[in-house]
Amino acid sequence: MTAPAVARLATIRRNRFTIGQAVRLAVLIAGLLLVLYPLAWVIGSSFKSDAEIASNISVLPTEFTASHYTAGWNSFDVSFTRFFINSSVIALLTVVANAVSCLVAAYAFARLRFPMRGFWFAIMIGTLLLPGDVLIIPQYIVFNTLGWIDTPLLPLIVPKALATEAFFVFLMVQFMRGIPRDLDEAATIDGCSPYGVFWHVILPLSRPALVTTAIFSFIWTWNDFFTQLVYLNDLEDYTVPIALRLFIDSTGQSSLGAMFAMSVLSLLPVFLFFVAFQRMLVEGINTSGLKG
Template identity: 65%
Template sequence: MATQLMTPPRPVAVRRTARRGGPAGRVVRVLIVLVLLCLVLYPLAWMVGNSLKSPTEIASNTGLLPKHWTWGNYHDGWFGLPTVTFGRFFLNSLIVSLGVVVANVASCLVTAYAFARLRFPLRKLWFAVMIGTLLMPNHVLVIPQYILFRHLNWINTPLPLIVPKLLATEAFFVFLIVQFMRGIPRDLDEAARLDGCSPYGVFRHVMFPLVRPALVTTAIFSFIWTWNDFFSQLIYLNDLPKKTVPVGLRMFMDATGQVSLGPMFAMAVVSLLPVFFFFAAFQRMLVEGINTSGLKG
């Protein structure tokens, strides 16, 4: 009798719907995501709106949309600086950013392969030392590096910004790739060695094709961080035609503190486009690289 009165278990789909709150719960979650999205995108929309306002309206109109559309800010920002256009800054930033991307990917990949797959004396100690460098503030090294690069006559050239990356100085990216490689079964290495591959052959034909998501992640972060870097580029690049986009935006403020707000906002919007397109082109591989590199919560 007790068996007949027992309520049959509900299907799995029904239980999941009950836990999630049904259609009302989904609507609430969507609304929360939309609110958070608006909060995140509001500063960007405010900057785009200010790029289309006149200087007086920027000070008086705090809304997103301008009352009078001033498209001339983009022309003034691109051609408004003396002796050089803003396109020159774009070219300089592109050279530095791509150079850093290539240097970081190549050096960090080789270093990570050594830590993850090779056996050499004090390997764990050197790996711990490398991780420890993440705790060191970059500003501690500014003066010694500047003195070294000055003796090498590299000041006012892109070399101080690119060449150090060839030495795998970015410990974060080395750790990222090491974690990715540790998730690859060692059976693949053994199979390659049985087929006659040397350590270089294993690296070239086995590891390199499998770690591409981690390499794309390294490339994207390297590009974004270098493109937005202001401090290092301000120190090592002195002449106006050699400056990059972040330093070029500072040129809209003169020595008296007067700021050309409209053109500055316009060029700030334009400077975001390369980062946006670079991220959008490799977004899927970026997410895959992070999710499979031991960085999940």
């Protein structure tokens, strides 16, 4: 094949590759716009008047107004600051409780030898098949007997400190199984007890799994509506998801502008938390062991 023919063939291949890239990029952009449109519409609607929200389906408002943010923040007898504080406290305590309890339980299942370990691990995995709606009634009866209703930290935080989130236990168990046991044996030879192995070997290497647990715990708790609605009855104890529901009263009247404005603000903590730890989240999901 002559040199000009080779050059033409290379040019055709480059053009085909470029066209293929352009098509894939266009498809990705179209999908991204489709996914982000509802979020963009909510943000745009927070700057529209209530009348325009019902009539204008475009993202951009025709008449820009930021009054909904002030009105929404002070719509109730309790400022929205209180709701954000309640959600932050509950979410952060849940993160700590889930991370600590699930890590300890996962270490026991992944590294320690005890009677009927496989049976108890199977029981733990089996709890993943139980919907939360099935468990809420017996849980409510137990917590009501203990006098924990209307005490927001007890029914929402204490169960998390008992490693009741089987998903996170399973996640950490799978991660720990990828850590070479040679490290445990080396630490044992150096005089470490099982507690020392956990503290000096497993805990530092489990950071990606801990961050993954922390991110999902924070997001799920921050967005939780049903569980918090069941156990929280006082306005001062309400969290952000329950407070957003207050913008629609029993008569069906709603303050859509204020509700959208507060919804936008409620997304910021989750977004910032995810952005801060996204690299470690991907590492925690993808890591199957140690490389090097």
